[in-house]
Amino acid sequence: DAKTTQPPSMDCAEGRAANLPCNHSTISGNEYVYWYRQIHSQGPQYIIHGLKNNETNEMASLIITEDRKSSTLILPHATLRDTAVYYCIVRPLYNQGGKLIFGQGTELSVKP
Amino acid sequence: NAGVTQTPKFQVLKTGQSMTLQCAQDMNHEYMSWYRQDPGMGLRLIHYSVGAGITDQGEVPNGYNVSRSTTEDFPLRLLSAAPSQTSVYFCASSYSGQNTDTQYFGPGTRLTVL
Numbered sequence A: 001d002a003k004t005t006q007p008p009s010m011d012c013a014e015g016r017a018a019n020l021p022c023n024h025s026t027i028s029g030n031e032y033v034y035w036y037r038q039i040h041s042q043g044p045q046y047i048i049h050g051l052k053n054n055e056t057n058e059m060a061s062l063i064i065t066e067d068r069k070s071s072t073l074i075l076p077h078a079t080l081r082d083t084a085v086y087y088c089i090v091r092p093l094y095n096q097g098g099k100l101i102f103g104q105g106t107e108l109s110v111k112p
Numbered sequence B: 001n002a003g004v005t006q007t008p009k010f011q012v013l014k015t016g017q018s019m020t021l022q023c024a025q026d027m028n029h030e031y032m033s034w035y036r037q038d039p040g041m042g043l044r045l046i047h048y049s050v051g052a053g054i055t056d057q058g059e060v061p062n063g064y065n066v067s068r069s070t071t072e073d074f075p076l077r078l079l080s081a082a083p084s085q086t087s088v089y090f091c092a093s094s095y096s097g098q099n100t101d102t103q104y105f106g107p108g109t110r111l112t113v114l
Helices: none
Strands: A009-013 A018-023 A031-038 A045-050 A061-064 A070-075 A084-092 A106-111 B004-007 B010-013 B019-025 B031-037 B043-051 B054-057 B064-066 B076-078 B087-094 B109-113
Touching: A009 A018, A018 A031, A018 A084, A018 A106, A031 A061, A045 A061, A045 A070, A070 A084, B004 B087, B010 B019, B019 B031, B019 B087, B043 B064
Parallel strands: A009 A106, B010 B109
Antiparallel strands: A018 A070, A031 A045, A031 A084, A061 A070, A084 A106, B004 B019, B019 B076, B031 B043, B031 B087, B043 B054, B064 B076, B087 B109
């Protein structure tokens, strides 16, 4: 699976958009970009995933560059409850066992 | 649905003791896996299973055994606990459908080995 690079930490003001970047310059054509988050002491939670088109769901938006070497997770109106570690993971679509390889992630602090 | 459940929530062991961490899911997911998370680190895959009777090793399998006799359960066994196995253990499950294998994680078991 391709390696990802994320900033170790970021701050965001409550109510503002949080934009979390991820570099995955060695991503292969059959690899998807997944985002999970882990709120303190809890199990990770799935947020969103995509291949090459931008994706949006009730939690967030995912913007993937045209060359697919980087992506940005957008939380449109961050709240204090969005404070968590956010993991960007790239993996093949056909991943037997659903295995995830976690990096260090970005620790997002949403401040009042 | 209860989702993914793990027991116990907390456990303290002495070096050399054995124990089994329990994981169960009620979503009829084929895939199940175990991860460990050390302080300040991301999760690392220990073992995983693609279905009943089938298991395989992940990144850090040494010191752990697994079996998958039913779709619902995926226990993790520590045969002889060591202080290096002090960690938080997460179990996860997912459906095996194409492009839909979102992982669902349990609440974790916090293990301390003295």
